[in-house]
Amino acid sequence: MTEHLEPASFSPSETSPVAEPHATAPSAVAEELLRVIQAVEGVTAVYPAQPLWQSIAGAAIAAVTGESLPLVAVSGDADPLAVKVRIGVGTVLPAPKVARKVAEAVRNHLLPRPAAVEVYVVKVQPVS
Amino acid sequence: MNTPGDALECGHSLAELSTYLDTGEIADPAHLRSCPECQAGLASLRRLSELGSELLSSDLADAGSGHDDWMQSILDNLRLELRPGRNIPLRTENPHDTLWETEGAITALIRSVADALPGTAAGKCRLHGDLAGGESNTADENSTSGAGIIVDVEIAVVYGHPMEERAAELRRELAKTLAFQTELTIEAINITVTDVLELPATPTPTTPTAAATLPPPEPIPSEREDLP
Incomplete structure (x- = not known):
């Protein structure tokens, strides 16, 4: 199971030089990746990679703090970096193509660090 | 779950x-x-x-x-x-990646296509067959997800709309949509009209005779047709 990486478990020593985009905190990487994914043509929504009801800890934290977990899950201390995202897409472009574009965009953003990208298309609907 | x-x-x-x-x-x-x-x-x-x-x-x-x-x-x-249902693998361009569509996303898409037709409401939508297709989804294998998927859709049609036309139109639209939005190999799309929805009687002073002038509702056909 892919887990959200909490800032406390982030190890800077395992990252690339500071200039690399993924050298920042994982939550920041997740935020960067969210913007990257949202910019992919055909993506209409990004849903929580790990639904709250599947994560007791996440639900408890959210209930107490009122904060939402990052929409993009980034985990793994070793290479490749594991990224999981659930997206909604429109109907103008083929959903499989959009999914591949998302994976490619994530991979390109994280270069030179290798990444294993998991993309779920959970909604295919015309944009109203 | x-x-x-x-x-x-x-x-x-x-x-x-x-x-x-x-x-x-x-x-x-x-x-x-x-x-x-x-x-x-x-x-x-x-x-x-x-x-x-x-x-x-x-x-x-x-x-x-x-x-x-x-x-x-x-x-x-x-x-x-x-x-969400089952996960349907999509081809990838990188062996480290795994891409999926959920069955729920596809059945919701099918439902929206059916609902978009005038005078039609989608009932049961089912995908039958092995959606995983062995879960081998790298692009270079040139394979498609699932083999011989059968799509079953039940619809209700408002009285007065031609049922056979609606069924044929829906089948065409679904074939086109699923070919565009999935990598499934669709073997057949079966459309069954399970209900004919009658318009409510309009209350008028001559209601008893007015109702009698309406033609009787057609018998409900159960149409099962495969793709050409």
């Missing part, structure tokens, strides 16, 4: 979603923005309500409670289909 009763996987029920559409009230409105299953449910309930209003002059709450057999049948199927 097993969920009790008629609850969706996220814990919400169609009754709650219907109440939300009717009143705008739900315990955790923020959840609706992050749950594709609830969003699909709301879209279906809206469409169902529109159709119900046209036919029965009923309000949203009536639609959600499913007082009529045909609507109850549709709601029963919605409860099943608004779940």
